[in-house]
Amino acid sequence: MSELHGLQTRITEFEKEGTRVIAVSPDSVELNRGVVDRFGLSFDVLSDPELALTDALGLRHEGAGIDGGDVPRPATFIVQDGRIVWRDLTDNWRVRIQADELLAALREVTGPS
Amino acid sequence: MAEPGSADGASSATGRFNHRAWIGPLVAIFGLLSYFTLFYRWPLTRDLPWLNLLILLAAIGVSLTALPRARSTAGRVGGGVGLFVSVALAGLLCFYVFSLSYRLPDAGRVVDDGTRLPEISLASARGEAVDVAAAARDKLILVFYRGHW
Known part of the structure; x- marks a missing residue:
């Protein structure tokens, strides 16, 4: 969850790069609304309870949810012109990419906006 | 042998x-x-729970110093149980941090760079349908996380 808060702290810089931020969770719309309100998130948090987008990108992590259900593995993508141009798949699900590192990767991969 | 206070497992x-x-x-x-x-x-x-590992190390230290202070059998047993609990909890965090959190599916299953985002609409927290492919026409950061725990 804290990575969403980290993204929010740099959101104006992402916007300056002409980049939209979207987070995806397996939670319900109601739970996501709670997260958006709690952290004051100005970007969209989408609900993927059926893991449709998660599966389309090969991110399903079987049995890793707190209730033993399937969840997406933590992953971050940079997408440009509809195509994935960069991805970060952590090898340790406790450790996520920081907003600063992501911003640097965005500038490097996509160039000046 | 009936020492005052020795009935309690942690008494000296x-x-x-x-x-x-x-x-x-x-x-x-x-x-x-x-x-x-x-x-x-x-x-x-x-990312590296150094603070919690230090606290657990301190807990083990305190438990160790309790052992020589026990003068009765019950006190020694209590001290031994305390040390066991401290070590077990430290082991639990170490297992979680250094083993369990590395258990992830094969990264080869994840789509590669160059893959086009599928046209899938998902509901936002406001209940609006958002088409991720349409959102990615310009530049997009797409973050997947495991949900609210």
Whole structure:
């Protein structure tokens, strides 16, 4: 969850790069609304309870949810012109990419906006 | 053999309560739980939980110093149980941090760079349908996380 808060702290810089931020969770719309309100998130948090987008990108992590259900593995993508141009798949699900590192990767991969 | 105060598992022969036998495991419980309730929030204390590992190390230290203070059999057993709990909780955090959190599916299953985002609409927190492919026409950061725990 804290990575969403980290993204929010740099959101104006992402916007300056002409980049939209979207987070995806397996939670319900109601739970996501709670997260958006709690952290004051100005970007969209989408609900993927059926893991449709998660599966389309090969991110399903079987049995890793707190209730033993399937969840997406933590992953971050940079997408440009509809195509994935960069991805970060952590090898340790406790450790996520920081907003600063992501911003640097965005500038490097996509160039000046 | 009936020493005053020795009926309690953590008492010493002098009748003084051997506090360290209890403080050790209590500190260890704090060391474990505070990771998931508090220190998980900040990358500095989450990515490598040095603070929680230090707390658990301190708990083991306190439990160890309790052992020579026990003067009765019951006190020694209490001290031993306390040390066992402290070590077990430290082991639990180490297992979680150094083994369990590396268990991820094969990264080869994830789509490669160059893949086009599928046209899938998902509901936002406001209940609006958002087409991710349409959102990615310009530049998009797409973050997947495991949900609210």
